[in-house]
Amino acid sequence: MSATTHTTPASSLSAAGILNSEWIKLRSVRSPAWSFAIAILVTVGFAALLSIPLGDETVMDTSDAAAALGNYATIGVQFSQIVVAVLGVLVITGEYSTGMIRSTLSAVPGRFGALAGKGVVLFLTTFVVSVVASIFAFGVSSAMFVSRDVSASILDEKVALPILGGALYLALLSLFALGIGTILRSGAGGIATVLGVLLLLPVLIAFIPFEWAGEVAPFLFGNAGIAFWHPESSDWEWWQNLLVTIGWVVASLGIGAALLRRRDA
Amino acid sequence: MITAEGLVKRYGAKTAVNDISFSVRPGIVTGFLGPNGAGKSTTMRMIVGLDRPTSGSVTVNGRPYAEHSAPLREVGALLDAKAVHTGRSAYNHLLAMGATHGIGKARVREVIAMTGLESVASKRVGGFSLGMGQRLGIAAALLGDPATLILDEPVNGLDPEGVLWVRNLVKQLASEGRTVFLSSHLMSEMAVTADHLIVLGRGRIIADKPMATILAEASGASVLLRSPQAAHLAQLLAGPDITITSSEREALHVTGLTAVQIGETAARAGVVLHELTPGNASLEQAYMELTQDDVEYHATTAQPAAPLTEGVRR
Numbered sequence: 001m002s003a004t005t006h007t008t009p010a011s012s013l014s015a016a017g018i019l020n021s022e023w024i025k026l027r028s029v030r031s032p033a034w035s036f037a038i039a040i041l042v043t044v045g046f047a048a049l050l051s052i053p054l055g056d057e058t059v060m061d062t063s064d065a066a067a068a069l070g071n072y073a074t075i076g077v078q079f080s081q082i083v084v085a086v087l088g089v090l091v092i093t094g095e096y097s098t099g100m101i102r103s104t105l106s107a108v109p110g111r112f113g114a115l116a117g118k119g120v121v122l123f124l125t126t127f128v129v130s131v132v133a134s135i136f137a138f139g140v141s142s143a144m145f146v147s148r149d150v151s152a153s154i155l156d157e158k159v160a161l162p163i164l165g166g167a168l169y170l171a172l173l174s175l176f177a178l179g180i181g182t183i184l185r186s187g188a189g190g191i192a193t194v195l196g197v198l199l200l201l202p203v204l205i206a207f208i209p210f211e212w213a214g215e216v217a218p219f220l221f222g223n224a225g226i227a228f229w230h231p232e233s234s235d236w237e238w239w240q241n242l243l244v245t246i247g248w249v250v251a252s253l254g255i256g257a258a259l260l261r262r263r264d265a
Numbered sequence: 266m267i268t269a270e271g272l273v274k275r276y277g278a279k280t281a282v283n284d285i286s287f288s289v290r291p292g293i294v295t296g297f298l299g300p301n302g303a304g305k306s307t308t309m310r311m312i313v314g315l316d317r318p319t320s321g322s323v324t325v326n327g328r329p330y331a332e333h334s335a336p337l338r339e340v341g342a343l344l345d346a347k348a349v350h351t352g353r354s355a356y357n358h359l360l361a362m363g364a365t366h367g368i369g370k371a372r373v374r375e376v377i378a379m380t381g382l383e384s385v386a387s388k389r390v391g392g393f394s395l396g397m398g399q400r401l402g403i404a405a406a407l408l409g410d411p412a413t414l415i416l417d418e419p420v421n422g423l424d425p426e427g428v429l430w431v432r433n434l435v436k437q438l439a440s441e442g443r444t445v446f447l448s449s450h451l452m453s454e455m456a457v458t459a460d461h462l463i464v465l466g467r468g469r470i471i472a473d474k475p476m477a478t479i480l481a482e483a484s485g486a487s488v489l490l491r492s493p494q495a496a497h498l499a500q501l502l503a504g505p506d507i508t509i510t511s512s513e514r515e516a517l518h519v520t521g522l523t524a525v526q527i528g529e530t531a532a533r534a535g536v537v538l539h540e541l542t543p544g545n546a547s548l549e550q551a552y553m554e555l556t557q558d559d560v561e562y563h564a565t566t567a568q569p570a571a572p573l574t575e576g577v578r579r
Contacts, residue, residue, distance in 0.1 A: 011367030012335040021364035028357035029350060094350060102315055102348040103358075103405065107365040109314040109331035264316040 018108055018117035026121055031094070035087040036125070039170075040133040042083070043076030047137035050075060051144040062145070066152035069145070070159040073138035074166040074229075080133070084126055084170045085198060088177025089190035091122055096185040105265045115182060115257055119175055126174040130167035138163070165229020172249050173198070176221065179252025182260055197248075198222045221248045266291055266444055267312060267413060271321035274307050274468075281307045283468035284321070289446045291412070294439045296459030296476070297448040298552060300560045303465040305448045306344065309417050312446075313342045325413055337366045337409030343402040343416045351391030355382055355401050358390060363408050372408065380404040381430075395422030403431070413444040420454055432458050456548035464552070466559025476548075483551035487520040488527055491540035498536045502527060515539075 011017070026032050050060070051072060062068040092115075095101040108114040138154055145151065152159055180197075181190040202222045205213050217223055218236065225248075227234035228241035267289040274282040282304040289295045299305050310316040312323050314331045322329065325340050333339040349358050359373045377386045380400040385393065390401065399422050406414055416435070420428045428451075435458055439445045449455050455462075462479055464472040472479060492498050495515045502509060507521035519527060524543035531538050 010335065010338055013337070013366050017365045017367050021361045024357060024361040024364055025350075025353070028354065028361065029352040031352070094352075098350045098352075099345060099348040100350040100353075102345060103362055105315060106313050106342055106344075106348075107337055107362050109336050262317075264310075 013108065013113075015113065015117075018113050019120060021107070022114075022117040022121040026091070026125060029094070031090055032087060032125075035083050036129045039076075039080035039083045039129060040136065042079045043074075043130075043133035044136045044140055046076040046079060047072045047141045048144065051141045053144075053148065062148070062150045064158070065145075065150045066156040066158035068150065069138060069141055069152045070156075070162040072141040073134040073159060074162045076133065076137060077130070077166040077170060080130070081170060081173055081198065082195065084130075084174050085177045085194045086191050087126075088122060088174035089181035089194055090187055091118055092178055092181040093185060093187040093190050097187060102265050111260050112257055115178075115253070115260055119178055119253065122174045122178055123171045127167045127171040130170045131163060134163040134166060162229055169225045169229060169245070172245055173221075173225065175249045176252045179249065179254075179256040182256030183252070219244055221245065224248075266327075267323065267325050267415075267446060268327075269308070269312075269321070269323040272308065272311060272318050272323055273320045274304070274311060274316060275319045280468050282311070282318075285465070285468070285470050286321075287463055287470060287473055289413075289444055289463075290461070291444040292439060292442050293460040294435055294445045294447060294458055295461045295463060296455045297446060297463050297465065298455065298556075299465035299471075300556055303556075303559065304468040305465055306417055308465070309342070309344055309415050309446070309448065312415060313340055313344070315344070335366055335409065337362070337368070338411055339409075340413045340415060341406035341409055341411035342414075343399075343406045343419055345417070346395070346398040346402040346421070349390045349398070349401060349405075352389055354387050354389055355393075355404075356386040358401070359404060359408060362405055366409060368408060372410075376404040376407045379407060396424060396427055399423055400427070403434075411443070413446070414438055415446045417448050418450065419447065420449060420451060428454060452547070452549040452552055464555050466556045469559075471555050471559060479551050479555075480546055480548065483546035483554055487518045487544050487546075488522065488524045489516065489518055489540065489542040489544055490527060490531075490538060491516045492531070492536055492538050494536045498531060498534070501530055501534055501536070 060068050060071055095104055104114050105111055108117070135154065138159060142151060154160060154163075177190070177194045180194050181187070184190045184193060198221060202217065202220050205217045205220065218227070218234065218241075224241045224244035227236065228238050228245055231238045234241055269288070270286050272282055272285050273280070285304075285308070297305050297309070307316055311318050312325065312330060313336075314329065325333070330336055330340060353361070356373065356377065359376065360370065363369065363373055377383055380403050382397070382400055382404060385397060390398065393401065399419065403416070403419060406416065414435075419435070420431050423431060432454065435445055435447060439460075447455075447459065449458075456476070459476055461475050462472060463470060464479075490498070493515055495511065495517050499509050499511070499517055502519060502522060504521075507519065510518045512518065524541050528538065528541055
């Protein structure tokens with residue numbers, strides 16, 4: 001039966017195959033599509049909202065047109081980061097809660113490859129979706145500002161760099177969330193942890209009345225992750241902030257990978 | 266060929282699998298039996314690397330599962346029908362699993378057709394019945410056209426037609442020279458499917474023998490005979506370790522003697538026989554005898570619990 005009729009040449013487990021598999025998985029459940037749609041809506045929506053003229057005033061200083069439009073294009077990142085954090089956690093915890101993880105790890109028994117495949121697909125998809133969302137946002141803002149003589153090229157570095165930086169931040173955040181989800185294996189716990197690190201920790205640190213708190217603050221994911229593409233907000237070089245952000249991602253994915261390898265599925 | 270050597274799995278203080286060694290050969294169906302909690306599922310999970318042995322090793326065709334270059338083509342496993350994302354369609358689930366090994370749409374459609382899932386393939390798995398989920402699990406196991414199949418309770422939740430289908434499928438796979446390792450709690454089903462049995466109790470192997478041997482060794486094997494001179498024949502047959510019971514007039518159930526022995530005794534005495542039917546012990550009887558001391562979770566019936574358990578132990 002199967003042995004005789006099955007004539008396709010035998011292929012093996014491969015990195016390309018794992019990537020393809022994770023890409024199929026990301027597209028074939030509803031939550032990622034919803035998450036990305038919401039991220040795009042929020043990014044474009046906030047840009048449009050803030051571009052509405054308030055008499056002669058605008059929400060942001062538009063004396064430097066390129067800088068202003070760059071800001072408008074990425075203002076939504078503050079909101080879409082929550083969606084990305086949730087998605088990053090659910091991509092792996094959804095497999096734990098449904099039992100899918102056992103199918104995944106049967107197909108990729110080396111385990112590390114399965115997590116790496118998920119990470120690559122999630123990172124690239126989040127990055128591309130964020131860039132697209134920001135380009136839409138830039139277009140909407142530009143259209144609304146055109147009558148007020150505020151315009152800039154999207155290739156202007158004051159526009160293009162924030163767009164790429166914001167997308168890189170969200171993509172790194174999705175990986176950080178994936179790592180936390182892998183460590184905790186629980187959707188609720190993972191989401192609470194990631195949002196806590198992202199939103200709560202910077203606030204808590206700000207309230208601590210000791211000097212060290214001020215020194216720790218720039219190292220927080222939420223602070224460094226924004227600062228590397230908003231250099232004016234930090235005393236550090238952009239690459240220092242980027243390195244700190246990547247450090248969080250490496251730590252979360254590293255611990256996640258080690259636990260994934262060791263634990264029974 | 267699956268080979269386990271000194272396999273041990275402990276969860277904290279509890280030993281689920283206690284130093285077992287066995288091999289599962291190709292070309293036959295090997296049944297895996299044991300009470301709940303005996304360690305069957307844990308053993309099967311260790312074969313495909315989902316659980317890590319505390320010590321010992323298990324290989325499939327000479328290598329640990331994870332070290333094969335194409336694990337899904339080596340072993341197809343149904344360990345848990347619910348190992349599927351409930352939000353994904355059956356088709357996409359199989360497509361995603363196959364994609365890791367470069368297995369494409371054509372093969373996915375093939376296994377969907379083989380398992381009779383065509384009409385629901387595009388539906389989300391969350392809405393599947395137990396039987397449909399089971400068929401999907403079997404489809405996933407067949408995806409890589411593997412040389413070894415590991416099926417944990419494959420007929421669980423299937424309708425009679427599905428049970429028959431699994432029985433024939435499993436036999437066919439074995440006849441193609443594949444290694445088939447199958448667990449089930451349905452003794453009647455196991456009896457007509459498996460050629461060889463490995464029986465596990467409290468994490469240890471109680472028996473590892475051909476089905477025929479296990480049945481022959483069971484003490485419950487009885488011969489039914491009918492004779493107008495039943496009472497006389499009963500006297501002739503009586504002896505130590507031989508029990509003779511009668512459920513109706515002119516009929517006897519004899520245990521401890523073979524049909525051949527009974528027939529010859531009757532012939533020597535000139536007793537007329539109307540029927541002489543050797544009845545194997547049922548697998549259920551044989552299984553109960555093998556595992557009576559190794560049942561992890563005893564059920565107790567409310568009223569006559571004590572005498573009943575006594576009766577079984579005797």
